[in-house]
Amino acid sequence: MTTNTSTVTTVDNGVNVTALLGAREALQKAPEAAQFKWRASCEWLKGTHSRSTIGNFFGLGAEQSRNKTFTVEADHPQVFAAEDNAPTPVELVLSGLASCLTAGVAAVAQRRGIQLHSVKASLEADMDIQGILGIDDDVRNGFGTIRVHFDIRADASEDDIKALVAQSQKRSAVFDIITNPTNVFVTVN
Amino acid sequence: MTTNTSTVTTVDNGVNVTALLGAREALQKAPEAAQFKWRASCEWLKGTHSRSTIGNFFGLGAEQSRNKTFTVEADHPQVFAAEDNAPTPVELVLSGLASCLTAGVAAVAQRRGIQLHSVKASLEADMDIQGILGIDDDVRNGFGTIRVHFDIRADASEDDIKALVAQSQKRSAVFDIITNPTNVFVTVN
Numbered sequence: 123m124t125t126n127t128s129t130v131t132t133v134d135n136g137v138n139v140t141a142l143l144g145a146r147e148a149l150q151k152a153p154e155a156a157q158f159k160w161r162a163s164c165e166w167l168k169g170t171h172s173r174s175t176i177g178n179f180f181g182l183g184a185e186q187s188r189n190k191t192f193t194v195e196a197d198h199p200q201v202f203a204a205e206d207n208a209p210t211p212v213e214l215v216l217s218g219l220a221s222c223l224t225a226g227v228a229a230v231a232q233r234r235g236i237q238l239h240s241v242k243a244s245l246e247a248d249m250d251i252q253g254i255l256g257i258d259d260d261v262r263n264g265f266g267t268i269r270v271h272f273d274i275r276a277d278a279s280e281d282d283i284k285a286l287v288a289q290s291q292k293r294s295a296v297f298d299i300i301t302n303p304t305n306v307f308v309t310v311n
Numbered sequence: 312m313t314t315n316t317s318t319v320t321t322v323d324n325g326v327n328v329t330a331l332l333g334a335r336e337a338l339q340k341a342p343e344a345a346q347f348k349w350r351a352s353c354e355w356l357k358g359t360h361s362r363s364t365i366g367n368f369f370g371l372g373a374e375q376s377r378n379k380t381f382t383v384e385a386d387h388p389q390v391f392a393a394e395d396n397a398p399t400p401v402e403l404v405l406s407g408l409a410s411c412l413t414a415g416v417a418a419v420a421q422r423r424g425i426q427l428h429s430v431k432a433s434l435e436a437d438m439d440i441q442g443i444l445g446i447d448d449d450v451r452n453g454f455g456t457i458r459v460h461f462d463i464r465a466d467a468s469e470d471d472i473k474a475l476v477a478q479s480q481k482r483s484a485v486f487d488i489i490t491n492p493t494n495v496f497v498t499v500n
């Protein structure tokens with residue numbers, strides 16, 4: 123463990139692992155502080171074009187205000203007779219999966235004392251649009267299979283790099299959201 | 312049906328329903344053209360900060376090139392000892408769900424001859440971060456429950472507005488992705 127600690131201090135992937143380990147220790151003693159609520163609101167603009175706004179969230183037992191809000195637009199592409207003003211909603215989900223796994227790779231690498239040089243993820247997801255068009259009720263609306271490929275340059279063996287990705291996948295929120303069912307309750311007005 | 316068709320032409324939500332119905336008819340005769348592949352690539356920037364790029368996709372039997380690429384950044388917030396440069400990956404997923412349901416509401420309203428005035432979706436998702444922190448293996452990494460609330464102003468009865476949202480939900484790709492499991496295969500280097 124001592125050797126490992128000294129290795130950790132020599133690499134810098136920009137992740138504050140000390141703080142994260144401290145948070146883990148604190149939350150083990152106060153699990154109610156681990157209950158988070160993430161939020162987004164979405165405004166219809168025109169056609170299939172919309173703008174989501176992301177700001178405050180709840181966590182560590184309190185409202186967490188950011189000093190800014192983020193906006194994320196979405197639209198449908200021209201082959202769906204739309205204006206292609208922004209990525210499609212399903213491409214946003216893919217970027218959520220990509221960024222979640224990538225952040226995890228950086229955090230795990232920092233924890234394991236592995237200096238990263240570059241991380242690139244390439245994602246492709248199959249979709250049979252007979253589902254969303256209502257042509258065939260046996261076809262699901264969402265993705266068939268998603269393939270994620272990581273190309274990682276780091277000061278580590280091939281096996282150690284594979285283990286980084288495996289650990290990131292094991293702890294990824296978005297990987298879990300996509301691979302397992304979640305209840306969604308929708309209300310109106 | 313004749314009455315319905317004439318009603319449709321008097322409303323304008325910016326959705327080309329005629330083209331969509333034509334596409335549905337064409338794809339019924341050529342289901343292989345309905346096989347789409349959506350893509351995103353993601354580049355690690357620093358720490359938990361990354362940038363996804365969204366461009367071409369495959370569909371209608373051919374590569375579909377856009378005349379632009381979209382970028383979507385993600386990061387972790389300051390309470391996770393990160394820089395909060397962009398929304399979190401899970402907030403991107405929420406915005407994907409919001410925008411998918413919102414686009415569906417606009418399309419279904421156009422099809423049903425309902426003029427929309429405003430559509431706003433508010434989403435909140437519970438997450439127990441004991442999962443992603445590895446404190447408790449019985450806690451999932453992703454969301455507990457997601458609540459979506461729509462506030463819609465339209466020239467329609469309350470029941471008709473509720474039916475719009477129900478139909479959008481029934482045909483939403485992202486709603487399906489989140490509420491049902493999808494296989495994700497991850498490879499490295």
